[in-house]
Amino acid sequence: MSELSPIVESHIARLFRPKEQSEVAHLLANDCGTTLAGAENASLESLARIQCAALKLSGGSMDKLYDAIALAQTDWRDLLVAADFAQDTQANGDWKC
Structure with missing residues (x-):
């Protein structure tokens, strides 16, 4: 299991309902x-x-989050492209949800 950064935790809190946040964190970490x-x-x-990138593509939807994670598991670089994070290594820090 991976640790989550504060920025990821912050986006989870903004995008998902409180009852979903624990599951989202678990999915991202694992x-x-x-x-x-x-x-x-x-x-x-x-x-x-x-x-x-997965959170951005999810738009706060659990179904879309599952799809984004599936894409990352196939090739996480494709996930970065889909979220417009491929060209800028700091794009995730600049992204506001």
């Missing part, structure tokens, strides 16, 4: 973190970029 191919040794900052 299914969209160091378990991703090529991200086994990624920094917390690098993982936050991927996790924020």
